[in-house]
Amino acid sequence: MRKTTDPTGRSAHRRTEKGEQMKDILRRHFVAGTLGAAALALLPLAASAQNASTIVVAQAADAYSMDPAKHSAFPTANILFQIYDGLVSQNEKGDIVPALATSWSNPDPLTWRFKLREGVKFHNGEPFTAAAVKYTLDRALDPNFKAPYYSRISQIKSVTVVDDYTVEIKTDKPFPTMLLSLYEASFPALIVPPSYTAQNNSADLAAKPVGTGPYRFVEWKKDERVVLEANPDYWGGKPAVEKVIFRPIKETRTRIAELKSGGVDIAVDVPPEDMASLDGGETKISTVASDSLYFLAFDITRDTPLKDKHVRQAINYAVDVDAIQQALLNGMGTRIALTLPANAFGYDQAWKPYPYDPAKAKALLAEAGYKDGFTVPLMTRKGRYMKDSEIVEATAGFLAKVGIKVNIQYLEPGVWGQVSEKKGREGITFPGWSGRDPNLVWYPLLHTGEYQSYYSNPELDKLLDAGAGTIDQAERKSIYEKAAAIIKEDAPHLPMIQPPLIYGLDARLTWTPRPDGMIDLRKAHF
8 A cells, every 4th residue: 555645744644643653663663673574564554545635746846925916836826726716717628617707798898797606705704705806806906016927917907896796807908818817827816815815915815825715724834845624615515635735846856756655646747758657556647738838038138149139040040959859858749939839829830940050050140240159147947847957958058069158047936936026037048938829928928028028029019919909819810920920030039849747646546637737636536
């Protein structure tokens, strides 16, 4: 029988307290050499794993904040999504479905009317009403609040309470991606309780979250664990699993070892080469094509060689992305020609990425006045994405061959967040992103002045504004085709790969991953 971990990291959450004490005694004696093989034979007796009442999730990073509007990190979102709800959600197929809103309509092109679920309460007893929706969105839309994902909801002009269970959202222009902007992967659209959130200038919420979700907050021990318990009054029905524990385990090999030993039940970002060894016996593999993107972003806001279009194009020619994909991802994933998922609205399968051509790269560098190359920082995180450091280092190797030396700076998740808030991503970055519409990807990443944008092009800005405010799908597609031509030519990014999502699971666990990368445990069970 497999053993699993309690919040302290010891093998326990499927055992009785007495069983754990017995095993600890046996382990100490065995290590001391006072017991032999006979003691080991007793270990299964101590592991009464019949009551599978806890799911332990291992991901690369801890939460940045428990305030859903104050972060831009999916590891944080995975935790908070168990605690909070959005107005709408996404199912395993990627379809938008009701959540705290039961239905929606458009009385006119600038108005979205949402009917809300009645009888819902926040974990602290506050009632969920239209006032909570207005408070949540007004708070995140306040320019002084500086929500990292502000761009997802920035087109909202006003939020009006019609009655306790009806809310109207107005926009300055038609907002075709409204529903995608209000579901949980938009982070600031997760609904918070007004009275509790206002306490201590939101400091209480940031440390001890309160939502309407399937799990209630129990404990956050920084860099060790977040513990949640089932909400018996959840509007969607009490979860089958009583407790959820999120453990930040940065190293991939450690996450896999913990999965094999029974220390965790879900391990994120399993490398492709480990799939076969984990897909059988007491573990299994679950994969889904992701909406995520691997790419390099170039800072053109500072006076560096990256301001020159020829340099950015040279970098695109210099890196053999196909070779990286084959060597590090076993050929899995989808090569992307532009920074947009291949399954997103407006993506044209006829688009082609820059080919690998180091001679062309050197010629462009010489034309730009950098015949002997230059040195530039490359800022990223290590362990945030599957194979991220290996991809970054392989990329650095290709750039070195054409004379570009990159100084790789691996930032801890918290430091990355702080640097991002100060608009401090210098040089080249490997940031990651997701979204199934250009308005959710190109607008925040490339529109002048946006939180995540280190690029400016007035002509592109006009097109992105037009695409964001046009309902007609054919017209939007035409707009984004023009935008794509500018992005391809101006090369503000090096588009790389749309990777798969690969999870290692306890073989007994029934759970389906989502393409947006959000871990939804509402229906998970053993």
